[in-house]
Amino acid sequence: MNRFLLPLGIFIVLVGFLAVGLRLNPREVPSPLVGKPAPDFSVPQLHDETAMFSPKEMAGKVWLLNVWASWCVSCREEHPILNEFAKSGTAPLVGLNYKDKREDGIRWLARFGDPYLLSAVDSDGRVGINYGVYGVPETYVIDKAGVIRFKQIGPVTPAVLQQKIIPLVQELNK
Amino acid sequence: MRILHAMAATLVALLIVSPVFAKEAMPLAEDPVVEQRLIHISEELRCLVCQNESLAGSQAELAQDLRREVRDLIKQGNSDQQIKDFLVSRYGDFVLYRPQLKPTTWLLWGGPFVLLIVGLAVLVSYLRRRSKLIVEAPLSEEDRKRAEILLKGEQS
Numbered sequence: 001m002n003r004f005l006l007p008l009g010i011f012i013v014l015v016g017f018l019a020v021g022l023r024l025n026p027r028e029v030p031s032p033l034v035g036k037p038a039p040d041f042s043v044p045q046l047h048d049e050t051a052m053f054s055p056k057e058m059a060g061k062v063w064l065l066n067v068w069a070s071w072c073v074s075c076r077e078e079h080p081i082l083n084e085f086a087k088s089g090t091a092p093l094v095g096l097n098y099k100d101k102r103e104d105g106i107r108w109l110a111r112f113g114d115p116y117l118l119s120a121v122d123s124d125g126r127v128g129i130n131y132g133v134y135g136v137p138e139t140y141v142i143d144k145a146g147v148i149r150f151k152q153i154g155p156v157t158p159a160v161l162q163q164k165i166i167p168l169v170q171e172l173n174k
Numbered sequence: 175m176r177i178l179h180a181m182a183a184t185l186v187a188l189l190i191v192s193p194v195f196a197k198e199a200m201p202l203a204e205d206p207v208v209e210q211r212l213i214h215i216s217e218e219l220r221c222l223v224c225q226n227e228s229l230a231g232s233q234a235e236l237a238q239d240l241r242r243e244v245r246d247l248i249k250q251g252n253s254d255q256q257i258k259d260f261l262v263s264r265y266g267d268f269v270l271y272r273p274q275l276k277p278t279t280w281l282l283w284g285g286p287f288v289l290l291i292v293g294l295a296v297l298v299s300y301l302r303r304r305s306k307l308i309v310e311a312p313l314s315e316e317d318r319k320r321a322e323i324l325l326k327g328e329q330s
Contacts, residue, residue: 026225032266099235125239132264134222134236 031132031151038065038142039130046097046105046119053094053120055146062172063092064165065140066116066156067128069100070108072136078155079112085161086115091141091169095119098128098136141165143172208248215244215254219261220269228271 042054055065066082068075086093095116097105102121109119122128131140141150150168152160213230221232229237229244240261247257261269273279
């Protein structure tokens with residue numbers, strides 16, 4: 001009997017590892033930017049080409065940066081959730097219009113609603129690279145000191161919003 | 175039959191003609207040295223969109239942007255290590271196909287060797303234990319006779 005216990009034990013451990021491995025999402029790469037200052041940039045705004053936006057303007061506020069594009073299918077999925085979030089007034093939401101055409105972006109917001117305080121335009125994707133963006137939509141929670149506290153890769157779901165983002169914003173606002 | 179012939183003829187004609195429609199190859203780059211280094215560096219980097227492709231081979235839009243970025247960094251005179259650090263600081267260790275050696279990756283790098291040593295130790299201890307279990311059993315004269323009788327008996 002004893003001689004079967006060891007192989008059985010090894011087998012169970014192995015199955016355990018494989019089971020956990022199967023449940024992990026390979027798309028979710030932990031960002032090294034969480035806990036680091038949000039990279040600075042200065043780019044034109046979407047609705048007003050002449051006005052610039054820089055994250056420095058948000059200093060002293062807890063805010064969200066949401067990377068979106070009119071060509072991004074999952075952005076459409078998360079958009080109603082962002083619209084609701086904006087209405088609640090929990091935190092200001094800034095959009096980063098990533099690798100998009102200005103007129104497409106404006107038209108998209110007119111059609112689906114504009115939850116953003118403003119949207120900044122990252123036409124060539126350089127700001128995105130500095131923020132480690134690789135799958136739009138992505139959302140960052142940035143604290144009063146300008147440090148990234150959370151990054152959501154892929155669409156914001158109601159669960160993520162209720163369980164992670166809103167409690168974190170409230171915590172940071174204390 | 176005639177239709178088949180016509181179809182075959184069309185196919186052949188298409189095959190002959192099609193190279194005309196092919197796009198002309200894009201010039202590799204203005205600077206072949208930069209391009210060489212770009213390929214050398216980006217082969218060791220993972221494309222985050224299609225994760226089993228290297229940055230050198232991927233046609234994903236992000237990969238193209240990142241190649242542009244790497245190309246710029248090369249032109250600015252950065253070393254390979256600096257360029258890799260640039261990407262790691264943004265996308266994490268995951269972009270490196272060859273993970274760096276540091277406390278969190280010790281198990282990853284050393285694990286196979288640890289397993290090998292453990293396996294060898296188990297094998298050696300098992301062999302030693304087994305050799306102790308085999309006791310020399312000297313054959314007495316009586317036994318030999320009995321064995322001979324048995325063997326002969328079997329033959330007949």
